[in-house]
Amino acid sequence: MHINWTTTAAMPQYASPQLQEALRRRISEATDDDLLAAHLHWIEGQVVLDWFGEACELAVQLQHELEAVDALVSPSNSPFSRDYQLVHAALRQALNEESTTVNRAKKQTGDNWRQLRVQTTGDLAPRYWRHADTAGSPVNKMGTVKAQLARAAQNMNDALARHRNDLHQLALLEADLDRFLHTEDSISVEDIHGMTPAAFERAVAALARRDGCRILREGGGARDLGADVIAVAPDSRRIVFQCKHRQAGLKKVGSPEIQTLNGTARPEHRADIVVAVTNATFTKPATDFAHDHEIHLVDQARLHRWARWGEPLLAVLGIDETGPRTALSLAQLERTSSGQRGRPNLGHPSMRPGAR
Template sequence: MHINWATTVTFPEYPNAQLQEDLRCRISEATDDDLLAAYLYWTEGRVAVDWFADAYDLATEAEEEQGHLTNLVTPMDSPFTAEYSQARTDLQAALSEAISDATASREVARSIWRELREAISGDVAARYRAGADEASWEATRLGPVKGKLTEAERFMRRALKRHRDVMHDLALREEEMKSFLSSEASVSLEEIHRMTPTAFEQTVAALAKRDGYQILRSGGGARDLGADVIAVTPCGLRIVAQCKHRQGGRGKVGSPDIQTLNGTARPEHHADVVVAITNGTFTKPASEFASNHDIHLLDEARLKRWGTWGEPLLAVLGLADVVEYIA
């Protein structure tokens, strides 16, 4: 075998003379094939160890990010609570997938390294000679490990960036919301609960005007035929609303009121959108009747979104996409 004995690697002086003699004999008998095979064999093992470490590091990082996510408090009773929760869910799923992929890759690398250790008892050079069964090589299973790890890390990085971007955007919107809540445009539920029925109707009309609607009626009366507020959106939709105030927000609107609204809103007032609005809640029969007759219900929770947080009425009612289609 051709060995450059001028190399900085020197033959050790083993304390056992027999061991040193046997090693020298074996080296002297080694061929170039043996040298290359031994290096290939060692390198495969080294790569398996390195990729095991990469997989371990990726799993550890993902687990640490999960810990940070667990400590992140989701703001409750916020216009953005659902978005905060969704961002958390999306990142949690991505981190779990990264951990799963990294753990699987780590176990494959560990298994291959162990098999390589066991293979030292065989003819190492025979592993790499022409015609050898390449399918039996541990390296054939090692190959895909790095690709899977790379993709798992890329996926995790993208998920972390998306989460950071979403959280940054939500923080900015929270600041804007604070400014809105301190303005006269925001009407709190506490204010609404203290109102008279007439003031409530006028407030609903004012909120519709805030949305940019033309107000045709801003209060009901003895002959209102179930329409307390009538407004027209910029795209021409005619909205007919019946307002039912409940003192202190305590009380429910029943089915008879919704049936009355259904009987007049479209035939008498030519409504495109029919909505019943209360600062309380609706009974189950009222909700079922409204669902069956295409009547939208705005209860206390939705009223807060519209009146207090400033979300447009049609968005609260789930009709924003319909308006965009018409426009």
């Protein structure tokens, strides 16, 4: 056996002479194959331990990021509240998926380490002979594990980058909205509460015109047959509105008024979309009847989205086939992420009563 005794590694000095002698005897019996095999086995163990440590660190980082996203609070009084929730949910899902991958890699690495420990008790040299088959070696499986860890780390970083970019885009849209709120195109529900019923009808017509509709009637009367405002949407659908203004937005709109609208909107006015809009709320019987007869209700909350935030009516009603144009959809996030950001669809003609 060849040993370079000029090495800085020294024989350990044990207190027991018998132990010292046994150690020297075993070393003297070792061949070059034994020594190289032992070293290679030790190196393999170190690689497995290193990658196990890497998996542990990545698992801790993923857990930290998950706790951070769970602590995020989406703004409640914003047209983008749902979009914030979607962005956070997308990040949470991505992090959970990578956590599963990393924990699986940790388990695989631990299993490999235990297999190496078992092999330490046997003759190591045959494992490293030139003709030895290494396909079944536990270390051979670590290549796949390492690749999984690398992908998980990259996917985590990509998800975090997308989340930061999406939040940035939302912040830009919030800034656009804030500017819109300070223009005459935005009208508060509180201002609507102070209107007369006739002014409220004109305001609804102005809101529809702001959405790109062509107005056929913008005020009701004694013979309006339940249609206070009639408009034609950009996609040629005919919208019939019944406007119910309540002083200070307090008194609810009941079922009889919705039944009257149902009896005339389609037969008399050829409506494709029937809408009852109020600055108050609707009773449960009115809501149930409207649901059964495909009548869309705009209550105070929806009116706030339409009038104050500038969200188009069909998006507020959830029947816009192209999706919401003010609230940031995931498709918009993808477009804005690629540098195609545009301001929300808020810049319409004034919705003030009487606006043309």
